[in-house]
Amino acid sequence: MDIFIEISKGTSIKYEYKEGKLKVDRFLNVPFAYPFNYGYIPNTICDDGDEIDAVVICEQPLHPCSYIKCKPIGVLKTVDEAGEDNKFIFVPD
Known part of the structure; x- marks a missing residue:
């Protein structure tokens, strides 16, 4: 399954891909950085x-706007202000 990467592991910048553009959504509080690559299916x-x-667990940071073939290994059940907001966990295939 292909996963689209929005946010690289190790960054403190939250990006969102909307309307064909990668946009800076916000800067995370320092010293927090994403411990994994983050994107969507x-x-x-x-x-x-x-x-x-989608959360992609691997040692390397992946470039935003890239795709990686992955296999699912689990799900992290979460809730935000809008309701259920689960994160599916993947590793490179």
């Missing part, structure tokens, strides 16, 4: 209207 929609969130 293309061509999916979940209850909040966004694509299904």
Whole structure:
């Protein structure tokens, strides 16, 4: 399954890919940085209207706007202000 990467492991900048552009959404509080690569499963929609969130666990930071073939290994069940917001966990395939 292909995963689209929005945010690289190790960065403190939160990006979102909207309307064909990678946009800076916000800067995270220092010293926090993403401990994993973060993106979504293309061509999916979940209850909040966004694509299904994906966490890709690997040693290397992946470039934003890249795709990587992955296999699922689990799900992190979370809730935000809009309701259920699960994160599906992947590793490179």
